[in-house]
Amino acid sequence: MPLFVEYVRPAWRISRDGPRDFSGGEFWGRLSVGARVVEWALNDDDSVTVRHPGCRGILAALAGQPSEPQRYRVCTVKAPAAHGGERTWWACPGCGRRCGLLFLIVGRDRLGCRRCCRLVYRSQYRPRGVGSRRRG
Numbered sequence: 001m002p003l004f005v006e007y008v009r010p011a012w013r014i015s016r017d018g019p020r021d022f023s024g025g026e027f028w029g030r031l032s033v034g035a036r037v038v039e040w041a042l043n044d045d046d047s048v049t050v051r052h053p054g055c056r057g058i059l060a061a062l063a064g065q066p067s068e069p070q071r072y073r074v075c076t077v078k079a080p081a082a083h084g085g086e087r088t089w090w091a092c093p094g095c096g097r098r099c100g101l102l103f104l105i106v107g108r109d110r111l112g113c114r115r116c117c118r119l120v121y122r123s124q125y126r127p128r129g130v131g132s133r134r135r136g
């Protein structure tokens with residue numbers, strides 16, 4: 001069974017104007033992505049520096065040990081929007097692909113796009129033998 005997008009929410013959706021509009025913060029904020037709390041701070045180049053527990057952190061937390069925080073930069077890219085102007089996208093920390101949603105799933109130390117996290121929409125999933133299922 002693949003991981004379904006519907007089961008790993010919430011994802012981190014970037015707004016048209018960038019991360020600053022998210023969760024009430026303009027230059028920094030805190031939000032839940034998957035099962036973890038992500039703290040972010042906006043940089044001058046419109047990238048964000050994020051901080052969140054690592055994937056070992058979750059297991060360690062279950063065992064009562066302190067988690068090991070991850071800290072890295074997530075870039076954004078601007079591209080022409082369909083109806084004029086510009087739209088801001090995430091550059092996936094895993095593959096660099098442009099995306100609107102970042103996920104943080106169990107077993108991963110980094111935010112990633114749907115492809116990097118190998119997520120499929122439940123509505124698009126076909127059990128084996130019926131049609132084909134694309135991966136990656």
Ligand SMILES: [Zn+2]
Pocket residue numbers: 092093094095096097112113114115116117
């Ligand atoms: Zn990716």
